[in-house]
Amino acid sequence: MNEILESLQRCVERGKVNIKSPYPPDMKGQDGTDELARKALEAGIAPQDILSKALIVGMQKVGVRFRNKEIFVPDVLMAAKAMAAAMEHLKPFFKSDELKHKGTIVIGTVLGDLHDIGKKLVSMVIEGSGWEVVDLGTDVSPDKFLKAVDEHPGCVVGLSALLTTTMVNMEATVQHIKSKHPAVKVIIGGAPVTEEFAAKIGADYYSPDPQGAVEFLNTRCTPN
Ligand code: B12
Numbered sequence: 001m002n003e004i005l006e007s008l009q010r011c012v013e014r015g016k017v018n019i020k021s022p023y024p025p026d027m028k029g030q031d032g033t034d035e036l037a038r039k040a041l042e043a044g045i046a047p048q049d050i051l052s053k054a055l056i057v058g059m060q061k062v063g064v065r066f067r068n069k070e071i072f073v074p075d076v077l078m079a080a081k082a083m084a085a086a087m088e089h090l091k092p093f094f095k096s097d098e099l100k101h102k103g104t105i106v107i108g109t110v111l112g113d114l115h116d117i118g119k120k121l122v123s124m125v126i127e128g129s130g131w132e133v134v135d136l137g138t139d140v141s142p143d144k145f146l147k148a149v150d151e152h153p154g155c156v157v158g159l160s161a162l163l164t165t166t167m168v169n170m171e172a173t174v175q176h177i178k179s180k181h182p183a184v185k186v187i188i189g190g191a192p193v194t195e196e197f198a199a200k201i202g203a204d205y206y207s208p209d210p211q212g213a214v215e216f217l218n219t220r221c222t223p224n
Pocket residue numbers: 056059060062063064066067073074076077080112113114115116117118119121122158159160161162163164165187188189190191192206207208209210213
């Protein structure tokens with residue numbers, strides 16, 4: 001693999017944000033994700049490759065080590081911070097040149113859930129495909145989703161959940177939205193979510209990744 005991508009992946013794994021960051025101590029004075037993402041772009045590496053071959057792979061490794069109790073919440077937070085610093089450089093490349101948006105998607109992580117890395121990635125890729133993204137953030141209540149749907153007539157809704165304990169809040173959110181706006185399409189995603197679960201709670205679509213969401217939006221959702 002390309003040397004820059006390899007270092008970038010390692011910096012996500014270790015939570016190395018930038019050269020000034022004293023964390024982790026054994027990487028003091030070395031480039032972090034901030035510098036390396038910029039260097040990768042300058043070296044002509046495609047933003048999609050930076051994302052999929054370095055950042056996502058690095059974060060997957062963090063996930064495995066966290067599950068195995070080799071690292072803990074603060075380590076994961078630093079990894080998330082490092083990933084976010086790199087994503088700042090990639091964001092402009094995923095922005096669409098199209099002036100007219102294809103439609104609007106209101107997206108958020110459901111009530112009780114603070115995980116936002118996946119949702120941000122999905123948002124960036126969707127935005128890059130020409131849709132306007134209204135990101136409500138994390139820990140979003142069904143009421144807040146409904147208010148946003150009221151404010152964006154004709155929008156699609158995207159729900160993210162990373163915890164089995166918060167997945168259940170997707171059902172309440174779908175029901176709350178559809179009770180007032182039955183025609184609004186809802187797409188759901190996140191590591192514990194499945195197609196069967198989506199069908200069970202009355203969501204219109206499930207995608208395991210951003211690209212599936214884009215395909216659904218472009219083929220099955222009428223632009224507003
Ligand atoms: C980073 C992380 C954190 C960070 C979050 C930082 C942040 N800003 O997001 C912090 C440290 C805060 C955290 C906290 C917790 N976490 Co956590 N966390 C993770 C970790 C390691 C990575 C998640 C991640 O960002 N993955 C990378 C992104 C790119 O992947 P993704 O989110 O799955 O998103 C992709 C797809 O799912 C999809 N997608 C996601 N959303 C959507 C939405 C739509 C509409 C679509 C179409 C697609 C889609 O597209 C994305 C890109 O491909 C995972 C382990 C893992 N491997 O998943 C645990 C994990 C999710 N956490 C877990 C736990 C238990 C917790 C805590 C309860 C820990 C604790 N004891 O405090 C708390 C809960 C806090 C809360 N209330 O939310 C468990 C969940 C277990 C479960 N099944 O319920 C996991 C699986 C770790 C584990 N193996 O135990 N966590």
